[in-house]
Amino acid sequence: MTATAEDFVSDPVIIVDHVTKRFLKRNSHSFKEAFVGWVKGRKVRADSFPALEDMSIQIGRGEAVAFLGLNGSGKSTTLKLISGVLEPDAGQVLVKGRVAGLIEVGAGFHPELSGRENVYLNAAILGMSKKETEERFDEIVAFSEIGEFIDQEVKHYSSGMFMRLAFAVAIHVEFDILLVDEVLSVGDAPFKKKCYDKIDELMAAGKTMVLVSHDAGTVKKLCSRGIVISRGVKVFDGPIAEATAMLGK
Structure with missing residues (x-):
C-alpha cells in the first residue's frame, strides 16, 4: 500500500x-x-x-x-x-x-447594516463576545482599510471591500x-x-x-x-x- x-x-x-x-x-x-406534475398526480423525480x-x-x-x-x-x-x-x-x-471560516465572501454580513454593525454581527457568529470585539474593533478596521466607509451600509460595498472586512474579522478571532x-x-x-x-x-x-x-x-x-x-x-x-x-x- x-x-x-x-x-x-x-x-x-x-x-x-x-x-x-x-x-x-x-x-x-x-x-x-x-x-x-403535482396537479396531475405525477411525482417529481429527484435523483x-x-x-x-x-x-x-x-x-x-x-x-x-x-x-x-x-x-x-x-x-x-x-x-x-x-x-x-x-x-x-x-x-x-x-x-x-476553534474554527474560523471564510467560506464565501460576505457570508454572515447583512446588506442593510453598516460595516461597523456587521463587524459585531460577524464576530458574534464566529464566537467573539461583544467585549472582545470592542477591544479589537480598531485593529479590525485598520487591517481592512475600509476607513471612512465603515459606517456605510455594506450593500454598497464592492466584493473587494466585503472580502477585506470579512477577512479582517476572521483573523482577529481567537481560533x-x-x-x-x-x-x-x-x-x-x-x-x-x-x-x-x-x-x-x-x-x-x-x-x-x-x-x-x-x-x-x-x-x-x-x-x-x-x-x-x-x-x-x-x-x-x-x-x-x-x-x-x-x-x-
Missing part, C-alpha cells in the same frame, strides 16, 4: 473519516412543471449524486493544506463539512479546536483552524500581500489552515501539502508542487 501524507500526521486536529455526501438532483426543470464518496483525510496541527481540483470536484463541500455547515450522510468529521475558500482571489496586490503576511504570522504561531483555491501561485506560497479531489474522490495527497502539477499548474 502506498503511503500518503495523512499516514504521517502526528497530531490530527481535523479527521474526515470515510465520509460520503450526496445531493439531490431534481429532474423537474421549473416551478411550473413541478406544479403541473441523488455523490459530491463526496468515502473520503478520508487527516490534517495535523500547524499544517497549511490546499484542496485542489476542477469545479464540482468536491473541494468546497469538504470544507463545508469541516466547518459544520454541512453534515455527512455517512462517516464522520471530527474537529479539535485554532482557519478555513478559506477562494476569497483571497479578491483584492489588489498590496492587500493580498498583507493577507499572506498575516497568514504566515498565524502559521508561525501554530495555527492550522485549510485553503481552497484555483490560484496555483497562492497555494504554492501558503501551503506545503496539497490534496487533489476529482469527482468526489481523493486522488492525490502529498507535496503541494506535485499536487499542482497534477492539474497542469
Whole structure:
C-alpha cells in the first residue's frame, strides 16, 4: 500500500473519516412543471449524486493544506463539512479546536447594516463576545482599510471591500483552524500581500489552515501539502508542487 501524507500526521486536529455526501438532483426543470406534475398526480423525480464518496483525510496541527481540483470536484463541500455547515450522510468529521471560516465572501454580513454593525454581527457568529470585539474593533478596521466607509451600509460595498472586512474579522478571532475558500482571489496586490503576511504570522504561531483555491501561485506560497479531489474522490495527497502539477499548474 502506498503511503500518503495523512499516514504521517502526528497530531490530527481535523479527521474526515470515510465520509460520503450526496445531493439531490431534481429532474423537474421549473416551478411550473413541478406544479403541473403535482396537479396531475405525477411525482417529481429527484435523483441523488455523490459530491463526496468515502473520503478520508487527516490534517495535523500547524499544517497549511490546499484542496485542489476542477469545479464540482468536491473541494468546497469538504470544507463545508469541516466547518459544520454541512453534515455527512455517512462517516464522520471530527474537529479539535476553534474554527474560523471564510467560506464565501460576505457570508454572515447583512446588506442593510453598516460595516461597523456587521463587524459585531460577524464576530458574534464566529464566537467573539461583544467585549472582545470592542477591544479589537480598531485593529479590525485598520487591517481592512475600509476607513471612512465603515459606517456605510455594506450593500454598497464592492466584493473587494466585503472580502477585506470579512477577512479582517476572521483573523482577529481567537481560533485554532482557519478555513478559506477562494476569497483571497479578491483584492489588489498590496492587500493580498498583507493577507499572506498575516497568514504566515498565524502559521508561525501554530495555527492550522485549510485553503481552497484555483490560484496555483497562492497555494504554492501558503501551503506545503496539497490534496487533489476529482469527482468526489481523493486522488492525490502529498507535496503541494506535485499536487499542482497534477492539474497542469
